[in-house]
Amino acid sequence: MAPLNSLSKEYPLIDSNFQTFCASHAIYSVEDFLLHDLDALFASAANHSNSERLKQGIHQLLLIVDALHPPVLNGLQLIEDAKRNKHVFSTGCEGIDALLGGGLRVGQLTELVGPSSSGKTQVCLMSSSTVAKNKCSVIYLDTGNSFSPQRIAYFVGQSSDYVSVNQADHRLLQNILDRIICYPVFDVYQMFDLLHQLKINLRSQVFIDIVKSDHQVQVLIVDSISSLITPILRGNGPQGHALMISSGFLLKQLAHEHNIAVLVTNHVVGGDDGNPKPALGESWKSVPHVRLLLSRDCRSNVSNISIIKHPAMASGRSATSTRLFV
Amino acid sequence: MEIGMLPISASKRGKLLAAGYTTLHSILRTSTTHLARDIEVSESEALEILNFATRSSDLDKSSGSNANVIHGGQTAWDMLNEERFSSLITTSCLDLDNILGGGINCKEVTEIGGVPGIGKTQIGIQLAVNVQIPLDYGGLGGKAIYIDTEGSFMVERVLQIAEACIEDLSEYSHHFYKDNQAFGVKMHPNSILENIFYFRVCSYTEQIALVNYLDKFVTEHKDVKIIIIDSVTFHFRQDFDDMALRTRLLGEMSLKLMKLAKNFSLAVVMLNQVTTKHIEGSFQLTLALGDSWSHSCTNRIILYWNDDERHAYIDKSPSLKSASAPYSVTSRGIRNSTSSSKRIKMV
Numbered sequence: 001m002a003p004l005n006s007l008s009k010e011y012p013l014i015d016s017n018f019q020t021f022c023a024s025h026a027i028y029s030v031e032d033f034l035l036h037d038l039d040a041l042f043a044s045a046a047n048h049s050n051s052e053r054l055k056q057g058i059h060q061l062l063l064i065v066d067a068l069h070p071p072v073l074n075g076l077q078l079i080e081d082a083k084r085n086k087h088v089f090s091t092g093c094e095g096i097d098a099l100l101g102g103g104l105r106v107g108q109l110t111e112l113v114g115p116s117s118s119g120k121t122q123v124c125l126m127s128s129s130t131v132a133k134n135k136c137s138v139i140y141l142d143t144g145n146s147f148s149p150q151r152i153a154y155f156v157g158q159s160s161d162y163v164s165v166n167q168a169d170h171r172l173l174q175n176i177l178d179r180i181i182c183y184p185v186f187d188v189y190q191m192f193d194l195l196h197q198l199k200i201n202l203r204s205q206v207f208i209d210i211v212k213s214d215h216q217v218q219v220l221i222v223d224s225i226s227s228l229i230t231p232i233l234r235g236n237g238p239q240g241h242a243l244m245i246s247s248g249f250l251l252k253q254l255a256h257e258h259n260i261a262v263l264v265t266n267h268v269v270g271g272d273d274g275n276p277k278p279a280l281g282e283s284w285k286s287v288p289h290v291r292l293l294l295s296r297d298c299r300s301n302v303s304n305i306s307i308i309k310h311p312a313m314a315s316g317r318s319a320t321s322t323r324l325f326v
Numbered sequence: 327m328e329i330g331m332l333p334i335s336a337s338k339r340g341k342l343l344a345a346g347y348t349t350l351h352s353i354l355r356t357s358t359t360h361l362a363r364d365i366e367v368s369e370s371e372a373l374e375i376l377n378f379a380t381r382s383s384d385l386d387k388s389s390g391s392n393a394n395v396i397h398g399g400q401t402a403w404d405m406l407n408e409e410r411f412s413s414l415i416t417t418s419c420l421d422l423d424n425i426l427g428g429g430i431n432c433k434e435v436t437e438i439g440g441v442p443g444i445g446k447t448q449i450g451i452q453l454a455v456n457v458q459i460p461l462d463y464g465g466l467g468g469k470a471i472y473i474d475t476e477g478s479f480m481v482e483r484v485l486q487i488a489e490a491c492i493e494d495l496s497e498y499s500h501h502f503y504k505d506n507q508a509f510g511v512k513m514h515p516n517s518i519l520e521n522i523f524y525f526r527v528c529s530y531t532e533q534i535a536l537v538n539y540l541d542k543f544v545t546e547h548k549d550v551k552i553i554i555i556d557s558v559t560f561h562f563r564q565d566f567d568d569m570a571l572r573t574r575l576l577g578e579m580s581l582k583l584m585k586l587a588k589n590f591s592l593a594v595v596m597l598n599q600v601t602t603k604h605i606e607g608s609f610q611l612t613l614a615l616g617d618s619w620s621h622s623c624t625n626r627i628i629l630y631w632n633d634d635e636r637h638a639y640i641d642k643s644p645s646l647k648s649a650s651a652p653y654s655v656t657s658r659g660i661r662n663s664t665s666s667s668k669r670i671k672m673v
Binding site for chain 1: 333336339396397398399400402405406409433434435526542570573574575578580581582584585588607616617618620621622623626627641642644645647648661
């Protein structure tokens with residue numbers, strides 16, 4: 001917490017007199033202030049020579065603290081916000097949509113877990129193509145050079161009735177592909193920089209009141225977040241762990257405040273009993289809102305998807321899909 | 327926890343927090359001398375921290391009318407158009423090239439794994455030669471980096487393959503330019519050998535140091551178009567007590583290789599060994615280094631024996647269909663399989 005003397009430039013009430021008064025009670029930072037008994041502090045201020053100014057100083061500090069917490073919402077406001085803002089985006093794959101209750105939900109962090117080559121990147125690419133076709137923007141963070149615009153063009157062509165490649169279709173494809181922006185990301189700090197920049201851009205857009213949904217990003221995909229976090233986890237100190245949790249927090253904050261649906265992919269590692277379990281450990285388990293497990297039948301084109309965790313569906317429910325590998 | 331996102335050491339971070347600097351804003355408000363005095367570091371270190379913080383907060387100021395554009399990204403449409411001109415490195419085996427969509431892709435990391443003796447090193451050497459095929463003949467005209475961890479690189483074999491490649495190219499040019507005798511291939515096997523940069527690593531630390539150094543090396547040698555690592559697993563399989571350390575090191579190495587491939591538009595080919603894995607009650611062959619490593623490549627090709635014939639199977643790819651194709655290892659290098667019943671199987 002900030003030391004009190006750093007606040008003196010912006011808030012003239014917290015001058016050196018006030019700081020000396022606080023120091024006499026062993027209060028040097030905002031943290032000490034919050035831990036102190038405020039009634040006792042008020043009483044002690046009343047006994048001072050310039051008690052009015054000191055009391056104003058204490059009120060000022062309390063105001064600063066109050067201004068920092070997010071607004072308190074009641075249930076009715078939450079339901080209205082959900083109806084108005086928290087849409088559902090179809091992934092393009094009926095099996096997955098059925099499991100998710102319609103698709104990727106805005107405000108939620110959805111995680112796809114699965115062994116290598118089980119279809120996680122395919123789901124990400126298919127979701128990008130479906131969302132872009134519905135005139136919304138996608139930001140795709142790619143850590144493994146797996147973003148394939150050819151595959152997305154294939155998905156777009158597959159689910160529409162166009163067979164010929166004439167000028168109009170060409171332009172249509174261009175419009176759709178222009179809504180998907182891919183960022184190659186190769187380390188976790190780079191991802192943080194990008195997400196921060198996104199947050200700042202989105203915050204400034206709120207005041208500009210942009211109506212065109214084309215420019216407002218609606219879906220954010222990180223493929224895969226586990227390859228960014230595995231190199232820093234369990235190293236010297238808890239730093240890697242802290243970064244993992246703050247990245248989850250940042251993604252969820254972006255999802256809720258700016259009405260984005262976030263999709264991340266994770267891989268599996270061997271568990272203690274030989275069964276594979278999702279990577280990134282126990283603490284990460286509680287971070288995503290929805291977790292889906294993907295697997296692929298040996299060398300066939302059928303993929304199995306099941307729910308590990310969902311706020312509204314029973315876990316264990318599963319579905320199959322044959323669209324991902326053709 | 328904005329301090330946590332600055333790339334500074336953990337001890338400096340701890341000192342900043344203890345002195346009460348928890349947000350970037352609080353760091354920016356002080357001067358270098360104050361910061362140095364508060365957290366007890368030298369002035370130059372304090373200046374470094376201030377620079378990091380200023381750079382991070384400069385993002386605050388980038389809000390113009392085009393505020394929705396963040397640097398570093400490309401739209402899918404631009405990438406699709408770029409891909410049309412993307413470079414492919416042929417493997418000299420037509421069937422294999424077909425299932426790969428033309429050859430090994432630049433800008434991607436491809437992992438090739440198989441049992442010992444199946445021809446991994448042979449494919450590596452063939453690719454190191456094929457990347458040098460001149461632009462006139464449909465090649466890339468680039469150079470190759472060969473990182474050898476096992477010592478299986480035989481220069482005589484490279485010479486053999488290089489000579490065969492030049493012979494094939496002259497035959498090709500002879501077919502197309504039958505009248506013009508002057509269209510001889512102006513390549514000599516020695517020049518092919520000259521364009522392969524060979525590194526021999528003997529421990530995992532050397533391997534990691536080399537991957538870190540490659541960034542500088544490729545900046546100086548901009549015509550390198552392929553990096554072959556043979557084999558990437560050798561030094562990590564034995565004598566590694568700390569599995570967590572191994573996972574971290576491998577994860578970091580794979581991210582660096584991905585970055586090299588993307589930034590310099592070159593192909594990275596990693597050759598890997600196999601191990602057995604217990605899946606669903608039976609033992610199956612999978613590539614070594616565990617589950618976390620299986621995500622460190624863009625494409626994966628598994629080589630296996632099928633009744634005396636060598637086959638290659640695409641195990642993982644974002645855009646290619648799963649298929650397998652036969653190939654053979656001849657004295658001239660990797661070539662099409664000559665068995666009469668060969669056909670490409672779509673799986």
